[in-house]
Amino acid sequence: MTNGSSEADDLAAEAADDLARTHALLDAEDKGKGEGSGEGEGEGEGAGTGEGEGEGADPGDVGDLGTGEGEGAGEGEGEGEGKEGEEEGETEEEKTAREAKEEEESLEGELESEFRAEGEPPLLREINKKFPKILKEIKPLRGVLFRENAYSQVFVDPQEATQAAQSLDDYREFERELMGGSTEKVLSAIKSTNADGFKRFVSTVLPVLQTLDAGLYSEVATPVVAAMLQRVAQTGKATGNKNLENSAKHIAGLIWPNLKGEVPETPRAPVVDEAAVARDKAQDEREQTFELRVRKDFVGGVKGMSEKLLRKRVDKGLDPNDALSPFLKASVVDKTIRDVQELMDEDTRFNRAMDNLFDKARRGGYSNEFKTRMIGTFLGRATQLIGPIRKRYLRQALGKSDGGKKPPMRRQVGEGAGTKGGAEVDASKIDFSLSSDMDILSGKATRKKR
Helix, strand or coil, rough: CCCHHHHHHHHHHHHHHHHHHHHHHHHHHHHCCCCCCCCCCCCCCCCCCCCCCCCCCCCCCCECCCCCCCCCCCCCEEEEHHHHHHHHHHHHHHHHHHHHHHHHHHHHHHHHHHCCCCCCCCHHHHHHHCCHHHHHHHHHHHHHHHHHHHHCCCCCCCCHHHHHHHHHHHHHHHHHHCCCCCCCHHHHHHHCCHHHHHHHHHHHHHHHHHHHHHHHHHHHHHHHHHHHHHHHHHHHHHHHHHHHHHHHHHHHHHHHHHHHHHCEEEECCCCCCCCHHHHHHHHHHHEEEEHHHHHHHHHHHHHHHHHHHHHHHHHHCCCCCCCCHHHHHHHHHHHHHHEEEEEEECCCHHHHHHHHHHHHHHHCCCHHHHHHHHHHHHHHHHHHHHHHEEEHHHHCCCCCCEEEEEECCCCCCCCCCCCCCCCCCCCCEEECCCCCCHHHHHHCCCCCCC
């Protein structure tokens, strides 16, 4: 077994231990929920975890992606006082960890209850029987099983789900157009898709409107009738046909008695209340300003918490043996996050899912429910990408290629005195107090004295 594989195995084992401790704490929290001291003092450690191996990753991949730990408020009667005391004395790092823990616990609980409503998956029972420890070691697997069970009750296969998502996008676009008072795009789409269906659709509009709202039907039909009678009256007058001209007046008298038989030149527009219009405009502007502020806070909250949790997941368990200097460790984390975000930016399916969630959040008043769901969707996708990417940069930082061999280096005569002809150096044998980052990267690291 190569050094790279053993180090990756050590990292994975460390992550698994963290998972087990985290799950035990969460289980204890669930059992003792609602119990707290009278003063409201209490500590709770929690962690959000996710598996980080993507497709094609080997068993040695650095898989699991870390936890966020922090001080939590005591639960029970004294919750308020305990939480207030903790928040006053906590550092910025502790506050971030506590917020991350609360956010992940809320997200996990909401998603779990949402999928449990669909019933327990049969596969879950089978896995519990044959592999009783696997759900504790890979906690996200439980959510995956519940999610798959819920989806399979609605869709036959992924293709059908994709088509449904596209249809939903089209429907929401139509909804926005119709609710905004514009029908041109909707009618154009119907006509271009099915001309016969378009004819059937428009032929039912006025009859249905008359049934549902006679007053509105009359208001809509008035311009059509007035234009027709105008043409009849004008034709009678132009041709000297008094009967035709008078017939238009008689019909107009029946429709508009207050006009005394005169055909209106144009449909009468309602009297505009300028003061009311000004009030409505001002109200709309206030609502738009408020909506923009709420949306900005919502987006900022989602982005900020997602980035914090992503960084924690990449950083956790990265270097349990302290083989990397702070600079190299930070470099691995930053490069991993950069690559993960680039891949997610190019993922059209993921971005469509986020757009749909944001649209739901907008219609739902930007509630915390959708905030946690968006964070969960972001972290869920990121978790699938982190493992292989982090492993690649970790190998590079340790001076190893993906194939287990050190990449060739260009050296000048006289260089490389610290190592033998480009041979690999075990990170545990490097004396970091005497070696700079550049020494390590260039293969000139000083070894520890035996």
